[in-house]
Each structure stands twice: as C-alpha cells, then as structure tokens.
Amino acid sequence: MKTAKSIDVARLATAGQPGGITVSTLAEAEYFAGHGIADILYAVGITPQKLDQIAKLNSVGAAIIVLTDDPDTADAIASHARPPRALIEIDTGESRGGIAPDDGMLLEIASRLGPTLAGVMTHAGHSYAGRSLDDMKRIAEAERAGVVRAAERLRSAGHAVPIVSMGSSPTALHATSLAGVTEVRAGVYMFGDLFQAEIGTHALDDIALTVLASVIGRRPGNLLVDAGGLALSKDRSTESAPRDYGFGRVLDINGRPSLGEAVVRRAYQEHGVIEPDPCRPLDLAIGAKLRIAPNHTCMTAAAHDRYCIVDGGDEVTAIWPRVNGW
Amino acid sequence: MKTAKSIDVARLATAGQPGGITVSTLAEAEYFAGHGIADILYAVGITPQKLDQIAKLNSVGAAIIVLTDDPDTADAIASHARPPRALIEIDTGESRGGIAPDDGMLLEIASRLGPTLAGVMTHAGHSYAGRSLDDMKRIAEAERAGVVRAAERLRSAGHAVPIVSMGSSPTALHATSLAGVTEVRAGVYMFGDLFQAEIGTHALDDIALTVLASVIGRRPGNLLVDAGGLALSKDRSTESAPRDYGFGRVLDINGRPSLGEAVVRRAYQEHGVIEPDPCRPLDLAIGAKLRIAPNHTCMTAAAHDRYCIVDGGDEVTAIWPRVNGW
Numbered sequence: 273m274k275t276a277k278s279i280d281v282a283r284l285a286t287a288g289q290p291g292g293i294t295v296s297t298l299a300e301a302e303y304f305a306g307h308g309i310a311d312i313l314y315a316v317g318i319t320p321q322k323l324d325q326i327a328k329l330n331s332v333g334a335a336i337i338v339l340t341d342d343p344d345t346a347d348a349i350a351s352h353a354r355p356p357r358a359l360i361e362i363d364t365g366e367s368r369g370g371i372a373p374d375d376g377m378l379l380e381i382a383s384r385l386g387p388t389l390a391g392v393m394t395h396a397g398h399s400y401a402g403r404s405l406d407d408m409k410r411i412a413e414a415e416r417a418g419v420v421r422a423a424e425r426l427r428s429a430g431h432a433v434p435i436v437s438m439g440s441s442p443t444a445l446h447a448t449s450l451a452g453v454t455e456v457r458a459g460v461y462m463f464g465d466l467f468q469a470e471i472g473t474h475a476l477d478d479i480a481l482t483v484l485a486s487v488i489g490r491r492p493g494n495l496l497v498d499a500g501g502l503a504l505s506k507d508r509s510t511e512s513a514p515r516d517y518g519f520g521r522v523l524d525i526n527g528r529p530s531l532g533e534a535v536v537r538r539a540y541q542e543h544g545v546i547e548p549d550p551c552r553p554l555d556l557a558i559g560a561k562l563r564i565a566p567n568h569t570c571m572t573a574a575a576h577d578r579y580c581i582v583d584g585g586d587e588v589t590a591i592w593p594r595v596n597g598w
Numbered sequence: 599m600k601t602a603k604s605i606d607v608a609r610l611a612t613a614g615q616p617g618g619i620t621v622s623t624l625a626e627a628e629y630f631a632g633h634g635i636a637d638i639l640y641a642v643g644i645t646p647q648k649l650d651q652i653a654k655l656n657s658v659g660a661a662i663i664v665l666t667d668d669p670d671t672a673d674a675i676a677s678h679a680r681p682p683r684a685l686i687e688i689d690t691g692e693s694r695g696g697i698a699p700d701d702g703m704l705l706e707i708a709s710r711l712g713p714t715l716a717g718v719m720t721h722a723g724h725s726y727a728g729r730s731l732d733d734m735k736r737i738a739e740a741e742r743a744g745v746v747r748a749a750e751r752l753r754s755a756g757h758a759v760p761i762v763s764m765g766s767s768p769t770a771l772h773a774t775s776l777a778g779v780t781e782v783r784a785g786v787y788m789f790g791d792l793f794q795a796e797i798g799t800h801a802l803d804d805i806a807l808t809v810l811a812s813v814i815g816r817r818p819g820n821l822l823v824d825a826g827g828l829a830l831s832k833d834r835s836t837e838s839a840p841r842d843y844g845f846g847r848v849l850d851i852n853g854r855p856s857l858g859e860a861v862v863r864r865a866y867q868e869h870g871v872i873e874p875d876p877c878r879p880l881d882l883a884i885g886a887k888l889r890i891a892p893n894h895t896c897m898t899a900a901a902h903d904r905y906c907i908v909d910g911g912d913e914v915t916a917i918w919p920r921v922n923g924w
Contacts, residue, residue, distance in 0.1 A: 274867060296868045316868050317814035319885035341815065368869060369822055370816045397866065479664045488643035489667065496695055498642060498746045502900050503924070506832040515845060535721045536664060541721065541896050542642050543694060558671045559645035570867050574828050575900070577923055597903055598829070 274315075274460040275570045279307040279577065279578060280592040294439075294457040294473025298325055303595035312336045313437065315393065315457065316370050316384035317361065320348035337435070341370045343377065346384035347477035357390035359435060360426075364418030365411065366397040373422040382431050392426065394419040395457070399442035405472055412443035420452035442473045465569035466521055470513035477582070481573060482527055482563035483520070484580070485544065487556045494537070495546040495554055499564055501539040505571035507598055520564040520572075522546055525586050527563050536564055549565060561586070600641075601625060601896045603783040604905065605633040606918040611788060617846035620765075624651055629921035631660035637711040638662045640765065641719065641783065643687065643695050653680040654694035661708055663716055663761075665871035667696045671702065672710035685761060686752075690744030691737065692723040694762055699748040708757050717761025717780070720745040725768035729840070731798055738773035740768075768799045789894035792847055796839035807854055807899060809846070809869065809891035810906070813882045820863070821872040821880055825890055827865040831897035846890040846898075851912050853889050861891065887912070 273282055280294055282304060292311035295301050301312050310333060314326070318338040331354060340346055349358050360381050363370035371377050382389050396415035402408050410413035415438050416431040423433045426575050428480030437459035438450075450456065463481040464474045483503050489496030501519070510517045522534035531534075539545075544564070548554040556562075566572035573579075574596055581590040599608055599624035618637035619826060621627050627638050628651075636659060640652070652662050666672055667687040675684050684706050689696035697703050702800050707716055708715050722741035724855060728734050741764050749759045765783035766777075776782065790800045815822030829846070835845045848860035858875030865871075870890070874880040882888075886887040892898035899905075900912040900922055907916040 317822065317884070319812045319814055319824070320883050321812070339842070340884075342884045367817075368866065368871070376831045486645045486647070488645055491693075495642065497647070501833070501897055506834070506894075506897060507827070508834070539696065545694070558643070558649050558666075568832075571827055571832060 273304065273459070274464075275573060277573070277596065278305070278592050279304065279309075279592075281421070281462055282307075285526040291583060292455065294459075296459075297598050298322060299595055299597050300415045301334070301336050302329055305329050308504055310335045312568075313359070313393070313457070314338055315395070318333070318345060318358075320345060323348065323352045323356070325351060326356050330354060330356055331493040334340060335571060337391055340381065343381050343384055346381045348453065350386050350388050355388045355430060357387050358388045359391050359393040359437065360385070360389070362392050362394040362419050362422045364394045364396055364415045364438075366395060367371070368395070368397060370394060371404070375420045375423070378422060379429050382426050382429065388501040389426075389431055389433075391433045391437065391454070392419055392422045393435070393505075396438065396440045396443045398469075399440045400471065402442060403471055405446055407440045407473065408446035409448050412447035413449065414447060415440075415443050416447060416451070416453055416494075423452065433516040441468060442471060445473055447493075460570055461569075463569045463573070466517045466565055466567050467513055467570075470510060470515055479569070481569050481579070482523060482565050483565055483572060485562050486561070487544070487558055487560045488570045490556070490558065494548070495556060497544045497546055497562060498538070498542060499536075499544045500542045503575055504539055504544065504564060504566060505568065505575060506539065507571040509570035517567060519544060519546070520566050523563040523565055525561045525563060526584060529560075599630065599785070600897060602788040602868045602922040603629070603899070603922065605630065605635075605919050606916075607788055608633075608635060615701060620785075622680070622785075623924050624648060625921055625923050627652070627660070627662050628655055628720060629923070630910040631655050639685070639719070640664055641721070643667065644671060644675070644684075646671060649674065649682070654681050656680065656682055660725060663805045665719055666707070669710055672707045672824070676710060676712050676714050681714045683713050684713070684764060685713050685717050685719040686720050686748070688720040688745050688748045688749075690720045690722055690741045691762075694721070694722060696720060699744045699751070699758050704748060705755050708752050709754065713783075715757055715759075716764065717754075717759045718745050718748045719761070719763040720764045721783070722764065722877050724770050725766045726770060726797065731772055731865070734768045734772035734798065735774050738769035739775065742775060742777070742779055743772060749778065758855055761859040765806045767794060768797065773800055785892075786896055789899070791896045792843045792893050793835040793839055793889055796836060796841055797836065805895070807889045807895050807897060807905070808849060808891050811888050811890055813884055813886045813888070814869070816882070816884065820874070821882060823862070823872055823888060824868060824889075825862075825870045826868045828867055829898075829901055830865055830870065830890060830892060831894065831901060832865065833892075833894035836893045839880065845870060845892060847893050849891055851887045851889060852910060853908075857888075
C-alpha cells in the first residue's frame, strides 16, 4: 500500500482475498490499523526506537510485523516488553537491504529473534533495471529461489518459517513460479506509471492515476500548465527508459492520448512546460484542462492528499483520502 | 512564501517591514489570508476559473493580486463581478511566463485590464543558471531594467503603475541597484539549500532546513537511512552544480558537517543510501540519527507538513505547521 496509501484502494485490492498488506511508514501502519486492517508488514528495516509505537498499535488490535537484517536490532525486538513478530530481510540481488540467503548471519539473527521470528522477506527492486519480460522472469525466479533458500536454511536449523515473502511490481506480475512463497507484495502495481509501462510491467493505457492541470500560459512552441515539480514530482525515472517522457505524458481531459506525443519537458515548482507533439500543435486557451500521466506514481501520488475518482470523463464520483508523512 | 509556506516564517520575515507576501498556490493564499496577511501576490499566471476563489477571499478581507500575460484572461479579470488587482507578467530572460518589456501586447493587455491594472512583475529564474556573483549581478540588473522599462512604457501610455515587482533569491541578494523597483520577492531565501550555496547565493552553513533521519541498515561501504525520495524529494539540481551532493549532504545530529563529505547517493521511496566520505568511514548503530541538508529546499519542505524547530541541538523548541497542496 506504499503507493496508494488509501483504505479505499486497499479494500479494492484485498476484496475476496485473505488480505494482509505491506506499508512503508509507521503513519501508514497506524492509518490502516485504524481502518481495521490488522495484518500489516512494515517493510522498511526497523530501528529500536520505533518498537514502542509498533507495540502501542499492536496492543489495540493490530498485528504489525517488522523487518530486520541486524543482530543487535534482533536483540532489541526480542527483548521488548511487547515484541512484534519479525521477518529477516534477505538480499536476492538488489543490494539495498538484507543479507544473502547463504550469509552465516542468517542463523545468528534467527536465534536472537527467538520466538518472534515469523519468516523471511525479500524485495527484488533491481527488477526496475530490467527491460524485457525475460529479464523480469529471470529476476523473479532468482528472488523466489533466494528467499525460499533462506527459509529452508532456517527450517533445517529448527526454526518455524510461516512467512516467505517476496515482491516488486514487475516480479509480482511476471513470476513464472511462486513455489515455496507464501505472499507477494507489489506497490506501484495499484496504479502503474510511465516507467513501469516502459519496462513492460503493464500497458501504457493501464495507468490509473493522472494529475489534472490547467493551461496558464501560451508561448510559441510550448504551453505552461499549473502542475510543476510539486504536483508531478521531480522523478525522472523514464530518463533511463526506452522512451523519455520528461516529467510526464500529456493526455486530454478524458485521459486519452489524443494530443499525440506531448510531454512535460520542464518542471518548475508550480509551472510545467509542455512540449507539444511536433505533428500536433496545441492551440488551447488559458484555463483549458489536461491530464498528466506520471513517470513514477509513488512519488507523484505522495504530493497529493486525496484522489478524485473519475470514470472516463471529468465528473468526480468519489474522493478518496490518502495518508502521507511519517 | 512558496518555500516556507508557514505563518511563523512569514512573521519572522516581515517583522519590522511593511509586509506583503507572494504565494504560489491558492491554498497558500487562503492560509495566509486566514492568518491576517492581506497583501498577497499570487505569482502564477491566473486562469479565469480561479477568479471566483480569489474574489471570495478578497470579499472577506484579503487583497490578493493576480498575474497574467494573456489578453483574453485580462478581459476575464476586468469583467469579473469582483475583479482583483492584476500585474502583467514580464519576461526578462527566463523564457518561462510573461511577455518581453517591449512586446506590442503590453499596452493591449494593460488596456484590457483597465482599472484593475496594478503594475508589472518579473521573475529572473534564469539566475539559477548563474555560477558567480558577477552572473547574479548581471542577471539582476537585466531583470530590474526590463521590468522598469515595461513600467515606463505603461506610464507613458497613461497607466498608473504602482507596483514594479522583481525577484528570485539569487537576484534579491545580489542586485546592485533596485532603482524603479517597488518590491523584491524571494522564496528559497528563507531557508537556503545546497544548490543555492553552490551557485553563490549564500554560504553552505546558512542552510536552515534539514531532514532528520535514522540509520536503518549497515553494509560494507554504505549506510541505509529512513529518508528516501519522499522525505528528501527526487530533486537533483546539484547534478549541474560545481559539486554534486546526490540527494543531500549528510550532517550530524547537531547539523554540523562532522561526517566529512558523506552524501545520500541513492534515494528509493523510503530508503536513502549514504555514501560515506572515503577518509571518514561511518560506524553508526541502527537507530543512530543524522541530518540531511537538501538540494532544493522548496521541494524537500513540501514533503513535510510541519517544521520541528531546533537551535543547534536536537531539542525541539517549537513546531510550526505549513500549508501544502493546492
């Protein structure tokens, strides 16, 4: 839920499913627990000073699970007055957090966690560097095999490992086997974005989130809109994708690509500069409305405190709040 | 106030001054008007559909001034049931919004605005491309001369031009003459940032805003902290500065550069990867606290809904809210 941060989206995503969600901040954990979702993984390495807040939420009905790859932190978890359950973070190739499946420290951390050990978790974020379905499938299989290998090592040493968790949006969508895995996490999956479309996670017209903008200036060769770096984010992930969309792809008010290849080429704090498709000049009046599909929806969504729900037109049928901050 | 978006900062900045502020969103205009500041320039080109909200705020005590460079929008302003005062946006070299001081359209827009015309305004944002005090001084003088030239043309045609407004933080600080100018606007000026320090706007230790982060992971050669792209922003403005700070400069808990040349080299949504100074390895425990000075404080501040005020230590002496969104 780190992308959507919305109980309405969580309900859609878990309808008819056993449920259980993953969050990226304690603010999210508190928000979703307050909306009745108990089974929550806080999938960012825990620090000792955050355990009191977790314990407080768990004492009123939540069942927040924490994550660590550090022996001292494992001690802090196990010795807390109200210890949460914990997963050990496994690095299956991203080289961000976690220890390798065969790291000698794995059993040491497990033994320090003692009965709070609930399983293992990995995030193959390096799938974002993939550029084909074959890349995704290969990374997904390495992710699966690595986290399952860590689980097997722990089981061989006598530990119960009920949770074997993997996931990134590309690998969640394109894994060919999930053997041995008990859950798959995916965030940007909820809405999609230009970068994910470029790397093959989903189709370009699957992007569910756009930023509504108005034309505020007209100059020869470009248009100014009132959506800049704050509304769109300064994320430039498509810079390294097959196609570079600048700061976003320009769509019409109905979310359709009727404006050709127009993109937001520059982003000031509150001004976006639209570069029209050379074959389709944009003659729009001041105040005309457009939609901008984002490079990286996790970053763009976080600039806004609510979603205005539309269904193909510009009539807002619902407003869904989201939880920002920490 | 587009950087700070805080009434507490506005009071500090205007203490002992005639006051009057500039904002970048209608949310800011409403917030500051609600806190008793009447004289407000909304310095982003207005659209006709935003005039009703301006009129509503102006009917209960605010005196919000709008900005345009478009004849049709000038008509919409002048014919509104409760028209605000308006400035004509002048382009003195940034090539973002505005018309040139000698543009034939200047008198046409003025005449359409009629009695709502309050003056001229320019923003020399291209000062950000300067790399020396001489650059700043030269751009500031071109900014001043251009906007004063536009004012003189309007006065020669019989228009009253009480407001002649210029400003960007670099030119506000380094202009050698303000002859003919009635107000200077500056935003990032309030806090400073790494990019502004790099281009010579202020000293590196003048940066007033940092992001507090905790160590959440330790690996050979780097540290993970719980401040990533959402807490720091994805702004990479120092990429084109003399020194590239990645996603921020790492300081100790007291805001001092005792950690040498450490920077945040990579930023995931909630994870930052700190690359230590090669001459000063960082051996910090999970949970250790650091501060990160931002590349672009306008973007970083907008990720947070309040400021925790400290004075050299880590004791929070006050909490100042800010107004985000639109």
